[in-house]
Every structure is written in structure tokens, then in C-alpha cells.
Amino acid sequence: MARAPASLTPELTSPIAVGFSPDVERKVKMSGLVAALSYALDITEGQPAGHAARTCLIGMRLAELLGLPVADRSDLFYALLLKDLGCSSNASKMCYLFGADDRTVKRDLKSVDWPKMSESFKFLTKQVSPEGSPVQRALKIAAMLLKGPKGAQQLVETRCERGAEIARGMGFSDGVALAITHLDEHWDGQGHPEGRQGLEISPLARIAGLAQTFEVFHAQLGRDAALAMAATRSGGWFEPALVELLAALPADDRLWADLRSGEPDQLVTQYEPDDRVMMIDELGVDRVAEGFAQVVDAKSPWTFRHSDEVARIAVGMGERLGFTPAEQRAIRRMALLHDLGKLGVSNAVLDKPGRPTDDEFAQLKRHPRYTHDILVRAGCFQDLADVAAAHHEKLDGRGYHRGIPAAELPIGARLLCVADMYEAMTASRPYREGMPQEKVLGILDSEAGTQICPESVASLKLWLSHAEFESRVNDQMQALDRLMDELT
Template sequence: MRLAEELDLSAFDRVALYGALLLKDAGCSGNVSRVSEVLQPTAASVPWHPVMADGNSAGNDGAGFLARFSRRFRKTAAVPDPAVDIVARAERSEGIAARLGFSRATTEAIRSIDEHWNGEGYPDGKIGHEIPQFSRIILLAQTLDAFHTELGVAAALRIARERSGTWFEPSLVRIVRGWRDDVGWWESLKSPDATAAALALEPTQHTRFVDDSGLDEIARAFADIIDSKSPYTYQHSTNVARYARKIGRELGLERDDAATLNRAALLHDVGKLGIASGILNKAGPLTADERRQMEMHPRYTWEILQRVSAFAGFARTAAFHHEKLDGSGYPWGVKGDDLDTAARTLAVADMYEALTASRPYRASLSRDEALKIINTTAVCPIATEALASATRASVPRLELEVSSIRRTR
């Protein structure tokens, strides 16, 4: 946004740019390939940023970071093609922004963030001023941020200079190089108050008002963002909402209550956005510390939703999806009468979806196997029976719908 100020962008343009900054990674299941590409040294910078073949640095902090990054992900069975990942991320993020009602300027900016000034970027190979201005700004800003966070101001400005004319628009690079001596500003980017400061930059015209159907679309879009956090939970929230609606119909929920339950189901895992991808994607049992971190996600869900007036009414329901009637659930150990029908329904729907979905450490379970396990836990027997009835009445159609959603990746 500092670039926007120095370029004297209009109020409309600042709104579009801010929206693109917020949603640029909305469709990203993980930033591994993106961060790897951003931090990969260019040919010109190899002497400054060397990484030995065995993963050891040659006495350089930047190389040490890349070595640590490499070791962290070396055990990945199949390394995805960065180009494919970038194109998929661009298309998903662009689609989510469009569904949320953002302007065409914002969606086009999101799509073209990984285009390079020299025409060698993705997804469309645009060159120079063919690339939307906001995209050019964001690519430079996020690269500066990556290098500044890990290696400092000098490294960030050096990579900007080295990639000027290849990745970045030269005139933008000249502007940011003029910030070299603004020590206080660079230090503020690492301050605990940096997030609050960034949110304070939101243009006043950015506020939008929506009706119930718009609220449902926002919930569905954010469910996609949540589920993109990990490839192993792709469409999990959407499927949980599908099962929750089935249970709600069996229980005879009123229309408004059913709509609220659907939104709670779509957003119940929003707290996972605060959990490290390495934990979410781990193909095996979690350590005690990892389990502790994972079990914090319902608390994060509560903290996020209760701050949004449109979502505060179901924040409690959404956050209670791992609680059990006997108090053995987490993170609060809520039990009995403190769990209303909606919370109990969501807990059953969430458990059923998780059990019947494939995971890296086990195959998916059948309907009967999943229901048998659920019946042995301290979740709501009434909601469980409603789920059994709903799935028994439409097993072929419902399971076909859910399986189809899971395959759309």
C-alpha cells in the first residue's frame, strides 16, 4: 500500500489492490512451491546466495535458509511442478474473489500476480504493461516481504535490483530502493503490531453489505479457502455442511436454524488457518506437541467468528465441533446440556466426513464402519441416528455426490 501511495493511485484502485492483497493466496493449499520459487536465487545472484548440493551452506545466511527449507521438504514423495501449482492457485484465488463480489480489477490482479515483466511468468505469459499494475505491485511487494523477513533489508533490496527487468517493473524497483534508509519503516514490518497496521490501511470504500444469500456465498467461498489449506481436507467443510443439512432435515430443524447450521458447518474449521501446514499435512501420527497445537483450532475458530457480526451468532456452534457429551472432547471439555442440538449435529457430521474420507495414513471407511465408530463415542446418539437414517435413505446418491466433490481437485 506504500507503493499505492507513492504512485498516487485513486481511491477505487486502492480498494481493488487491497482486495487482491487480501485474497491473493486464497486458493493456495500451501506456499511450499511458491516460497521456494520466490527465494530461489537467480543466476546472477548465485555467488551471493550459494547452496551446496548436499544442502549445506557456504557460509551465507541466505543459503542457510534455503538449506533448511530444502531439508524440511526433502521427504516429500512427489514434488509438484511449480508452474502447475501457480496456475491452479491463480485460478482458484481468482474464482474465490469473484464469488465474494470483488471487482474485475481485483480478480484480474490476483490471476496475474505470478506474471513476470519479461514475459516468462504464469499463468498467461503476459509481458510488461500487459500485466495489470496491481499484479506488478504485489509480486514485488511479496518478494520483498519474503526476503526481508528471512534475510533483512539489504537482501530484499538486492534481489529487487537483480530481478528488475526480468521479474519486476524497473520503475517500481527504483521506488522501493529509495526506501533503503527508512529504518523505522522497515523495522515496523517486523513489529507485533504489523498486522494491525496493515488492517488499518483498509480503504473506507472497501466495506460491503450483503443479504442472506450473499452471506451463504461468503461462507461457501471461505470454506473453499479453509479446505485449500491442506490437500488432504479438500472439500471437507463443504461435505460436512452437506451431512449437517441432511441431519437437520431428519431432525426437523426450522429453516432459519438450518441455514445457521449450514453456515456454522462451512466455517467450523476456519481456525485451521492458524495451524501450520506441516502439521495439517503430516502423513502419520502427530507428536504430543503437534496434537496440542492441532487441538487449538476450534478455539481459533471461536476467536475469528465471534469478531464478525454476521458470524458471531453461530461462533459457539462452529467452535464446539470436537466437544463430546461426556466432556472428553476438546478444547474446552464442554459436556451435556451445554451442547445444543446444532453443536451436536455438527460434531456428528464432522466425524462422519473425516472417517469416510481418505487420509495419507489410512483408507476411507465405509458408511457402516464410520457409524459404528461414531456410536462408540460420546457424541449425540439422536443426531447419529438421524445421520444413519439420512444416509440409509440416499446412500447411492449422497455418497456419489460427495465422492464427486472429493475427486474435483
């Protein structure tokens, strides 16, 4: 099969320009990869960049002080970095219930002592429908109060169970998964999702629970305020012995300097136990990409399986263009991770039942930049960052986020743009039904040569003529039905 259509210049079809890795099997250090990708989880939670990495610094320092066995320290290390793997799974539900930006709600909730009724009520009055009328706000608050603790328990259960499931799929141990499951349990039994108490809680989760809340207060208010919070919640949220360890650290302990680091994702890899360093092969890297694609697609029921389907389409197109197996693997990874930046977009925009306003569209247009900024941190994905983030660029230079002209758009970016457009248009969105294949292909034909790559459109048609392509509309409707059942 030909390497690529002759109308594409040699520069655009070379592996380097495309951003593909060479046909070489390699081993990758898992710690660096997930530390970099944890920034995607930070923006989903509305936290400052590096939140998970700094949480890991705190938790691993506690592990040293406790003298945890090496195997437990290894599990704790990854549980701390990946504690928020399930964070996107309740984003749509939280946005609906609060009538507010899910990222803001999630961010502010982390600093609230929510088991206290007075604190919870104060939080609701501040967060619910901030732009709604007094009547709308009162009705929403009343509805949430009627759900009581069970409503909060369901939100946490969804998050924790989904996070544990994704962690297992990425190849992590049951110890890591259990720590993620128990992350929001409290020492006094007032946490979620199961109301476990004291020693019933995974010891790794006890450390992680303290570390993540301490980091939030430390980042916002400083060390003294964080220590005061921990002391106040000792015996309630947190195991008293762990709080005592943190409180006993002198002011010149290296932890405090580490927390001020501007690159915590690079610093944190030093805390992985030397004799338990996890090295993964290409299949392992694929599993990480697949796991984070699940995080992305869980953000909204309207994008259910979007990344996975774009990857399937893009690989099929790459086959028709003569890509090597290594190049097909690279284009699949780019497709799986192309929308990573959407984790930083509010569900109030993603799930809006109408076309976005100019301001909302401006928010949407930022997501490719977020994708780039996250992937460029990850060593084995650095070469893919530019191409993955170029999936909304157009030949006429009027795409986003960089406005790259045709002469600078490699075939990988051109192909990914067409695959993304096709999948998105054939699926339903809040403001329209999914379009039939014939209509979508007609739209792509009308833009071929001026906005999108004609060779990529041709490869899509060729692949479709031999592939069994199933619409995701039924899957989307089932996901929406499940969400509505949970809400009612």
C-alpha cells in the same frame, strides 16, 4: 416442528447459547471480513500472522503515491488481501515433491531469488527431504531438476488460477481476479505462470508482487534489508518505477509505523477507498464462507469437498431439530468454516499414509484453536467462533482443543461434531478406506450418550432416511488421480 428435544436444557437450545445470529438482515463491511480471514491464508503460506494485511498496507501506500483511480485502488485493496486464495491448491503437491512440510517450503521460497539457477539449487539442497537419507534426497533433487522450470510453472499456475476462480465466486471483479492470476509474474518475463513481461502484467499485480516480497523481507530482516532486496531485483522481479517510490519514502513515513502495528487487519480497513466501501448482505457473507471452505478443502485430496458435505449434513440435521432458517444459515457457516485451522497443519501430517504419531496428532489437535483464533477476528463470524471450534469436543470432556464438558456444549457444537464424524468416516483417508453407512451409524450409536449427543445422532438418522446421501469416495479418488497425473 418442535424447537429441540426435551432432554436438552433450555440454555443449550437458546439462540445465544447456540451462537446463532438473530433473524435480521444486515449489511457487513467486506474489508473487515476478508482482512480477518486473510490470517487463514497466512498460516497456509507459513507466514507470520498479518502477512497479507501488511502486504495490503504496503500496496495501498504505493497506490496513493501513484495516484491510482478509485476503482483500481478498490480492486488492488482486495487483491492484496486475497492474493493467496489459491495457496492451498498446490500444498499437497509441494509436500510430495519436496518430501517436507509444505508450509516451511512455501515460507522460505518467498525469500529466494528462484529464477537464478544457483539460488534454486541451493534452495533445493536445503529443503528437499530434510529427514531423508542422502540417497533419497539426491533422487528427489534429481527428479525435480529434470522437471526444470516447467515444474515450478505448474505449481504457480495451479495456485494462481484457483485463487482467481475462488475470488470470482466470492463476487470480486475481474480486475481482482487478474491481479491474483498475475501475482508471480516478473517485470523481466522470468516469472510464472505465463512468463508475461513488463506492461503485459496487470498493473495491480505489479504492485502486489513487490508489496508481498517486500513485506516478507521487512518482517524478517527490517526496512533496510527489504529496500536493498527491492533495489537488487528492480528491473528483474519488479517494475523499477515502483521500487523508486518505495525507496524515496522518508524514515518517518506513516507506512513504517503502520507495518509495526500489532493488529494490521484492523488498521488496513482504513485504506479502502471511502467512496468504494463494499457492503455485502447475508448472501454475500455466505459466498465468503463458501470461498474459504474451498480453500480449506483444497489443502488435501483426502478432504475434497469435506466442508461442503459437513455443511449439507449439518443443515439437514438442524432442520430435523426445528432450527429456524436463520439458525440453519448459521450452522451452515460454522460447518463450512469449522476446519479453517487445518490450513495451518502440514500436508506431511494430513496426507500421511498411516496413522499419525503422538507428535503429529498433537499438531492435528491444534487446528480447532486456529479456527477459533481466525473466526473471532471476523465481526460477523465472532458469535460462531466458539461453536465452530468445538467440533471435536465430547460430552465426557475428553475432546479437544478445550476439553469442554457436556453442560457447556451447546446444541450447535454437538450437532457439528456428529456431522463431522459421519462425513469423515464415510470418506476415505490415507490410512483407511471409507466405511459403509451401517458401520458408521453403529459407531455413532455406541458413543451416543457418553461421548456424543444422542439427539444429534437421532437427527442424523432421521435426515439420512429422507435424504439422498452420496459417498465422496469416487470424488476423492478422482482428485487423487489428478494429483498423481500432475506429479508424474
